[in-house]
Amino acid sequence: xxxxxxxxxxxxxxxxxxxxxxxxxxxxxxxxxxxxxxxxxxxxxxxxxxxxxxxxxxxxxxxxxxxxxxxxxxxxxxxxxxxxxxxxxxxxxxxxxxxxxxxxxxxxxxxxxxxxxxxxxxxxxxxxxxxxxxxxxxxxxxxxxxxxxxxxxxxxxxxxxxxxxxxxxxxxxxxxxxxxxxxxxxxxxxxxxxxxxxxxxxxxxxxxxxxxxxxxxxxxxxxxxxxxxxxxxxxxxxxxxxxxxxxxxxxxxxxxxxxxxxxxxxx
Amino acid sequence: xxxxxxxxxxxxxxxxxxxxxxxxxxxxxxxxxxxxxxxxxxxxxxxxxxxxxxxxxxxxxxxxxxxxxxxxxxxxxxxxxxxxxxxxxxxxxxxxxxxxxxxxxxxxxxxxxxxxxxxxxxxxxxxxxxxxxxxxxxxxxxxxxxxxxxxxxxxxxxxxxxxxxxxxxxxxxxxxxxxxxxxxxxxxxxxxxxxxxxxxxxxxxxxxxxxxxxxxxxxxxxxxxxxxxxxxxxxxxxxxxxxxxxxxxxxxxxxx
Numbered sequence: 001x002x003x004x005x006x007x008x009x010x011x012x013x014x015x016x017x018x019x020x021x022x023x024x025x026x027x028x029x030x031x032x033x034x035x036x037x038x039x040x041x042x043x044x045x046x047x048x049x050x051x052x053x054x055x056x057x058x059x060x061x062x063x064x065x066x067x068x069x070x071x072x073x074x075x076x077x078x079x080x081x082x083x084x085x086x087x088x089x090x091x092x093x094x095x096x097x098x099x100x101x102x103x104x105x106x107x108x109x110x111x112x113x114x115x116x117x118x119x120x121x122x123x124x125x126x127x128x129x130x131x132x133x134x135x136x137x138x139x140x141x142x143x144x145x146x147x148x149x150x151x152x153x154x155x156x157x158x159x160x161x162x163x164x165x166x167x168x169x170x171x172x173x174x175x176x177x178x179x180x181x182x183x184x185x186x187x188x189x190x191x192x193x194x195x196x197x198x199x200x201x202x203x204x205x206x207x208x209x210x211x212x213x214x215x216x217x218x219x220x221x222x223x224x225x226x227x228x229x230x231x232x233x234x235x236x237x238x239x240x241x242x243x244x245x246x247x248x249x250x251x252x253x254x255x256x257x258x259x260x261x262x263x264x265x266x267x
Numbered sequence: 268x269x270x271x272x273x274x275x276x277x278x279x280x281x282x283x284x285x286x287x288x289x290x291x292x293x294x295x296x297x298x299x300x301x302x303x304x305x306x307x308x309x310x311x312x313x314x315x316x317x318x319x320x321x322x323x324x325x326x327x328x329x330x331x332x333x334x335x336x337x338x339x340x341x342x343x344x345x346x347x348x349x350x351x352x353x354x355x356x357x358x359x360x361x362x363x364x365x366x367x368x369x370x371x372x373x374x375x376x377x378x379x380x381x382x383x384x385x386x387x388x389x390x391x392x393x394x395x396x397x398x399x400x401x402x403x404x405x406x407x408x409x410x411x412x413x414x415x416x417x418x419x420x421x422x423x424x425x426x427x428x429x430x431x432x433x434x435x436x437x438x439x440x441x442x443x444x445x446x447x448x449x450x451x452x453x454x455x456x457x458x459x460x461x462x463x464x465x466x467x468x469x470x471x472x473x474x475x476x477x478x479x480x481x482x483x484x485x486x487x488x489x490x491x492x493x494x495x496x497x498x499x500x501x502x503x504x505x506x507x508x509x510x511x512x513x514x515x516x517x518x519x520x521x522x523x
């Protein structure tokens with residue numbers, strides 16, 4: 001039994017060609033897009049044009065180098081113990097029960113009993129404020145405000161490190177979250193060795209430079225001139241002469257570390 | 268086989284084309300992120316790429332098919348209204364095969380023809396409209412033939428559109444899976460490195476998020492075109508209903 005309609009319907013139900021071709025076109029287009037993404041110059045596909053170098057540190061090189069206390073807690077400029085005189089404490093007194101009144105003379109009456117005179121309840125327990133407090137003996141040590149002068153004046157600490165520095169004026173550090181203070185200590189001492197601090201004028205030069213990951217000092221520039229070419233040049237010379245520092249610590253993630261270093265000359 | 272070859276090519280283009288990232292620099296561009304990512308992330312991306320390619324293939328194919336069907340339906344309706352004989356219309360059907368109305372017409376015409384031929388003692392090869400006043404035995408049978416044909420036509424138009432709905436609903440989840448996997452790996456790295464600084468966390472998470480982006484990239488066109496194509500199919504179904512009623516009217520007027 002074959003209906004004439006069925007043949008036509010079966011014929012119509014077949015899928016026309018074209019699907020395979022479109023699939024091929026689509027796959028081709030996807031491959032082209034992916035390949036273009038992969039092969040295009042690296043500069044085009046970064047959406048963030050170039051990571052700005054992070055300004056991490058402001059370090060000042062000032063005065064003579066102080067005592068080196070690498071890795072240890074500096075003892076200067078700490079509150080020290082001071083003897084404080086004890087304020088006089090009043091010795092607490094026990095509360096006395098009220099004096100018992102002398103009974104009046106009364107004619108003894110066989111049946112009457114004298115009414116109690118006192119309405120105060122008998123004290124059996126001392127109040128809380130009078131609980132036995134032993135008075136202190138001797139003097140008490142407390143944190144004072146006096147400073148112990150150890151010869152080392154305030155240093156510029158890199159997160160817990162002192163690098164010393166005499167003179168004590170204008171030593172400052174503005175550290176970002178740089179991981180490794182030891183490295184900065186090394187850097188400052190290496191640069192100070194190459195720095196002729198004693199010029200004929202006083203002034204301050206702010207230098208800016210970058211430490212590459214392998215420790216090279218690059219991009220040296222005078223950020224704020226002292227006004228004297230000699231001072232600027234001496235600072236620049238110190239950086240150029242130092243040239244190579246130890247490689248940046250592995251814990252620091254960026255490719256380079258930008259440092260602002262101030263060179264302070266005091267005649 | 269052919270598609271398999273394409274997969275391999277796509278994979279090569281993805282993995283091999285990326286330049287090795289500079290050792291010291293932490294770059295954030297897509298390709299180096301993909302190149303550094305794990306095998307799971309790469310295979311998730313590959314699956315999403317295949318889904319996207321197949322669904323775009325279906326989209327292009329369906330758009331092309333519907334446009335052809337629409338154009339040919341217009342021509343067919345014009346021819347149908349202009350001509351006075353069904354046999355004339357039947358002769359143009361071959362060239363307008365993409366139109367769903369042609370399927371309807373052919374089915375109804377076959378049914379009509381067989382009824383008239385039976386009635387006229389089956390003179391072979393004679394067109395239906397030639398006998399002096401031929402009458403139909405049953406108009407219902409013609410109606411049923413039209414219904415059957417329209418079911419088949421709608422099924423043919425809708426074929427493979429469902430894949431778009433599937434793509435739209437599962438590719439975001441596949442991408443999410445890739446992201447979750449990547450973030451798990453990133454946390455493991457944080458644990459191993461022992462520090463939670465942004466420098467350790469961020470690249471892993473950026474890498475993981477690419478999978479979600481790829482999932483959305485595959486899903487969004489699929490959602491849009493699924494709705495678009497379904498709307499088209501509805502319009503076609505309406506046109507087919509309209510045409511079958513028109514045909515029935517003509518048949519009733521001429522053959523009863």
